[in-house]
Amino acid sequence: MTEKPILSVRDLKVYFHLDEGTVKSVDGVSFDAYKGQVVGIVGESGCGKSVTMKSVLRIVEPPGKIMEGQVLLSKRDNPDEYLDITAMNEKGKDIRAIRGGEIALIPQEPMAAFSPIHTIGNQIMEAIMLHSDVNKKEAREICIRALSAVGMSMPEKRVDSYTWQLSGGLRQRAIIAMAIASNPRLLIADEPTTAIDVTTQAQILRLLKDLQQERNMSILFITHDLGVIAQMAQYVVVMYLGRVMEKGPVDAIFHNPKHPYTQALLQSIPSAQKTTKVKLPTISGSIPHPFNKPKGCPFHPRCTRAVNGKCNRDLPSEFVVGDQQFASCYLYEGNEEFVR
Ligand code: SF4
Numbered sequence: 467m468t469e470k471p472i473l474s475v476r477d478l479k480v481y482f483h484l485d486e487g488t489v490k491s492v493d494g495v496s497f498d499a500y501k502g503q504v505v506g507i508v509g510e511s512g513c514g515k516s517v518t519m520k521s522v523l524r525i526v527e528p529p530g531k532i533m534e535g536q537v538l539l540s541k542r543d544n545p546d547e548y549l550d551i552t553a554m555n556e557k558g559k560d561i562r563a564i565r566g567g568e569i570a571l572i573p574q575e576p577m578a579a580f581s582p583i584h585t586i587g588n589q590i591m592e593a594i595m596l597h598s599d600v601n602k603k604e605a606r607e608i609c610i611r612a613l614s615a616v617g618m619s620m621p622e623k624r625v626d627s628y629t630w631q632l633s634g635g636l637r638q639r640a641i642i643a644m645a646i647a648s649n650p651r652l653l654i655a656d657e658p659t660t661a662i663d664v665t666t667q668a669q670i671l672r673l674l675k676d677l678q679q680e681r682n683m684s685i686l687f688i689t690h691d692l693g694v695i696a697q698m699a700q701y702v703v704v705m706y707l708g709r710v711m712e713k714g715p716v717d718a719i720f721h722n723p724k725h726p727y728t729q730a731l732l733q734s735i736p737s738a739q740k741t742t743k744v745k746l747p748t749i750s751g752s753i754p755h756p757f758n759k760p761k762g763c764p765f766h767p768r769c770t771r772a773v774n775g776k777c778n779r780d781l782p783s784e785f786v787v788g789d790q791q792f793a794s795c796y797l798y799e800g801n802e803e804f805v806r
Pocket of ligand 1: 725763766767770773777797
């Protein structure tokens with residue numbers, strides 16, 4: 467790609483130093499997100515996808531610490547220049563201007579994000595006034611427009627509602643309104659539909675897609691659900707035990723996956739085309755305990771193609787396996803290596 471990314475995560479390492487040992491939650495993660503692109507980050511619980519997202523916003527809770535790597539965000543007024551988010555003071559004014567202003571978060575659980583004792587309008591207006599030079603009356607107008615943009619009926623009335631007066635779907639719409647009200651360039655959606663029913667989930671996904679297209683926003687979409695990824699993402703990053711196993715355009719990942727982990731994940735999804743009464747394949751073994759991460763390729767204890775003496779010894783590099791597609795696997799060792 468000749469275009470420059472809006473966000474570039476480079477060899478990010480985030481460790482948690484605990485009494486019992488060190489958990490290498492994110493251990494050398496690299497990927498880019500371009501303007502107007504939806505990047506899906508997919509993986510099982512504990513793969514490091516949420517810690518990666520928190521590192522982008524610098525909200526990793528202690529004892530978690532960014533040990534190495536960079537999170538680069540292009541400047542709004544000069545996209546050729548980048549700000550290094552990892553170099554910022556996590557409580558400083560630079561990162562506070564980025565959080566909610568340039569990069570907004572849609573959390574998994576809106577009840578935890580909103581206070582029950584203030585109206586949604588007051589909370590959204592507070593966020594708007596923090597990031598733009600507007601008075602209370604103007605902030606209320608922006609807030610009503612944002613509520614209307616997320617499909618909330620009677621926004622002039624609902625602006626004065628408390629979260630406990632709204633259904634789960636409306637609360638999720640309110641949190642999306644808060645996220646888009648300051649016109650961010652990048653939206654991070656952290657499993658935004660996990661806590662809602664299937665019908666509302668489809669509506670919220672449709673809404674996010676419409677907003678993304680209307681505003682040409684970039685989205686980092688974090689989920690464990692490959693179905694949601696297929697529906698939403700243009701580019702996919704597959705994570706396992708703090709590492710990127712494979713990344714590539716959504717069609718390549720779903721129709722021509724190269725990494726044994728991605729292949730196994732896709733084979734274990736039920737499909738309407740599959741023969742009935744045939745047991746679905748599963749990935750043998752279980753995810754190792756984070757304190758006991760295996761040496762070498764993190765997937766080797768469960769990989770049916772692991773080569774003893776190689777896969778269990780050293781970490782494989784990322785190899786080019788297709789157009790914008792990369793796999794961290796020794797099976798592609800002769801291919802060109804991914805370098806920035
Ligand atoms: Fe399997 Fe080895 Fe590839 Fe890891 S590097 S996925 S163990 S073949």
